């Protein structure tokens with residue numbers, strides 16, 4: 366696996382933040398494992414095999430004005446263990462975009478990424494990941510984020526590729542008045558499986574979390590969303606929201622939604638909503654009643670479903686990129702579908 | 710008052726619709742329909758021509774929206790007898806989008822929220838502009854003009870369809886669609902409900918203007934006579950229990966506002 370990073374500059378106008386390998390970033394050793402503490406077997410594999418973890422360290426009060434882009438390329442038939450650690454000091458802000466791509470085709474690569482985001486008091490960290498690995502790849506991803514008092518953690522994971530794509534995002538707000546927004550989008554086609562797991566972990570008073578996961582499954586693909594809201598003792602007056610919407614585009618496709626609550630404090634607000642089903646009939650009728658043919662109406666509605674969450678993404682600079690990736694795959698998924706419909 | 714078909718007495722027929730305007734006619738004959746498996750319409754006859762304004766009033770649950778959906782072809786609203794033709798072409802059995810292509814438009818009583826889909830994309834997909842999904846400048850201008858005509862802040866045109874719009878804003882967005890699509894015949898299901906006084910006047914005036922601008926024929930469902938102050942009704946039909954029980958001129962709407970529907974209900 367190769368890492369390429371764009372946005373790191375050197376020279377007289379070098380950025381007032383550090384980005385690079387452990388040798389290049391002072392204090393990198395403290396960052397590794399500081400967020401992702403209790404590693405399961407996969408995290409330990411990553412710990413052991415990540416050849417060159419990448420570190421981004423933004424000092425207190427520094428606002429990085431353009432997003433950093435990290436691209437991981439999976440070599441054919443390889444196993445790789447990408448590791449990225451981001452730390453934003455008190456009052457600092459940074460946006461990071463991570464892309465996982467590979468050779469595509471029948472390439473059976475295994476990618477086990479671990480990403481750690483640490484936001485100190487009042488820091489703002491925005492993160493987007495885009496997984497567009499080839500159709501035979503396996504991706505087992507882990508995102509771990511922690512934020513202190515008054516932090517703003519915003520994450521958006523987008524899973525489009527891989528035969529089996531798992532994304533587990535654990536976000537812990539451990540300082541009072543800290544907030545996080547956890548977004549995830551996934552699109553499955555063929556025999557793909559998307560396995561999305563989230564944890565909204567409240568560990569301080571008046572913390573807020575807002576989660577929105579939206580996905581669509583076509584062909585005979587599957588998705589499983591399981592999300593846990595945990596409000597620990599002491600996290601009084603916390604506010605946690607969890608929403609999961611699934612569009613099932615073909616009869617052979619299947620989506621499961623499994624919300625869970627683990628509330629150990631009394632004075633809290635929690636809500637969760639989830640839907641699994643085909644395209645809404647009223648939406649379809651409304652669009653078609655304007656003279657739009659059914660397959661076009663369907664495309665509009667499903668695109669809109671994804672555009673709505675992409676537009677909320679925390680790194681606006683990549684909105685167009687995400688839309689393009691999603692639309693392209695969506696067009697394919699919907700086109701396959703017509704062929705099936707026409708053939709049956 | 711007892712003219713059940715409502716044909717022939719329209720005063721607006723063809724007048725003021727400029728030379729060269731094609732005349733259209735929506736004819737409803739003996740229409741019976743059920744909604745959710747329940748028989749709601751029991752024989753409706755109506756003829757709406759280009760430039761005419763027909764109004765339907767009636768108590769809640771009398772079947773007005775069901776008629777609107779039966780005309781537009783909503784799945785689940787099943788026509789069990791009768792016919793609906795546009796310029797002689799049968800619409801029953803056709804899907805909604807073909808009816809729209811034939812020149813019919815329905816402003817919904819409850820416009821549907823469609824997250825992530827912009828008005829411009831919808832109208833482009835409907836065949837206005839280049840159909841490419843992005844708003845060409847001409848489409849943008851037309852949307853803006855139509856929004857201004859009904860007092861809608863053009864900024865709201867950028868919102869996804871009806872998402873987070875107030876009731877009155879959503880109704881005015883329906884009017885924008887009507888103005889851009891320029892259908893031959895439009896059915897307005899309580900487009901006036903939820904509008905503030907100013908918007909009510911704007912919408913009524915825009916409709917009146919449209920009857921002349923491109924000769925749209927209007928079938929407006931409403932509960933309020935005040936909608937007809939600036940929209941001149943040629944005929945007012947009273948619907949009770951899935952039937953049109955009376956038809957008259959604009960004075961009928963005023964009378965209904967004062968007396969209610971008591972005199973029209975089936976005493977059983």
Ligand SMILES: Nc1ncnc2c1ncn2[C@@H]1O[C@H](COP(=O)(O)OP(=O)(O)OP(=O)(O)O)[C@@H](O)[C@H]1O
Pocket residue numbers: 744745746747749767768769770771772773774775776785818
């Ligand atoms: N999908 C459905 N399933 C069952 N009953 C329905 C369905 N749609 C409408 N109805 C019933 O049909 C009748 C007519 O409803 P409709 O919506 O047409 O009334 P309306 O005249 O438009 O009323 P309002 O003035 O309140 O808008 C009502 O009794 C309603 O409950």
Ligand SMILES: [Mg+2]
Pocket residue numbers: 773774775818898
């Ligand atoms: Mg109604």
